[in-house]
Amino acid sequence: xxxxxxxxxxxxxxxxxxxxxxxxxxxxxxxxxxxxxxxxxxxxxxxxxxxxxxxxxxxxxxxxxxxxxxxxxxxxxxxxxxxxxxxxxxxxxxxxxxxxxxxxxxxxxxxxxxxxxxxxxxxxxxxxxxxxxxxxxxxxxxxxxxx
Numbered sequence: 001x002x003x004x005x006x007x008x009x010x011x012x013x014x015x016x017x018x019x020x021x022x023x024x025x026x027x028x029x030x031x032x033x034x035x036x037x038x039x040x041x042x043x044x045x046x047x048x049x050x051x052x053x054x055x056x057x058x059x060x061x062x063x064x065x066x067x068x069x070x071x072x073x074x075x076x077x078x079x080x081x082x083x084x085x086x087x088x089x090x091x092x093x094x095x096x097x098x099x100x101x102x103x104x105x106x107x108x109x110x111x112x113x114x115x116x117x118x119x120x121x122x123x124x125x126x127x128x129x130x131x132x133x134x135x136x137x138x139x140x141x142x143x144x145x146x147x
Contacts, residue, residue, distance in 0.1 A: 009038045009097075009137075012070035014087045017050050020079035028126045029076060029101065029133075036137045042066045064090060072097040072140075074133075078106045088115065099136060101129060 011033050015026040023046070030040050044050045044062070051059050063083070067073060073091040075084050077100045091098050098118040102108055106122075113120070119136055123129035 009071040010041050010069060011038045012042045012066050012073045012087070012091070013040050013045055014042070014067075014073055014075040014084045015045050016076070016079055016081035016084060017045065018081070018083070020081060022076075022079075023048070025076060029074065029129070032126075032130050032133050033074060033137075036134055038072075038137065041070055063087060067091050067096070068094060070096060072099060074099045074101065076101055077108065077112050078103040080109070085109075085111070088112070088118075092116070092118075097140065099133070101133070 013026065013030055013033065015029070016022070026045050030046055033040055040046075042063075044052065054062065064087075067087050067090045070091075073087060073096055075088055075098070077084060077088075088098060088100070092115060098115060099121065100112055100115070100118055101121045101123060104122055104124050108120075112118070119140075121129065121132045121136065123132060
């Protein structure tokens with residue numbers, strides 16, 4: 001449930017879909033986002049078949065349109081993904097709020113670490129991530145800008 005005075009954001013959840021896919025982590029993160037009262041606009045990432053018969057060009061159009069339409073992108077960056085990286089760069093170029101989450105012990109790309117205005121959240125487990133993500137949404141919920 002959204003707290004009084006907080007803005008409901010349209011969240012693009014970005015997770016690896018081809019290599020290194022972990023649908024359970026994606027679903028856990030989605031649940032955390034939903035319980036903070038925000039809307040996930042990239043629900044296809046939670047499906048067993050996220051591309052649902054779309055062509056490569058249609059996937060590109062769907063994903064880039066989703067990034068354009070969101071207020072905030074939340075990206076799970078514990079494992080390398082070309083698609084996640086492209087979505088993050090597009091979000092950066094569009095001036096979107098960017099939140100990257102990654103597991104403790106991850107050798108995080110320097111491009112991610114150096115991404116201007118991105119909020120980086122390291123987590124040990126889902127409970128840890130839940131608390132940290134909620135805190136960030138509460139702090140950032142009153143504005144559309146990242147730190």
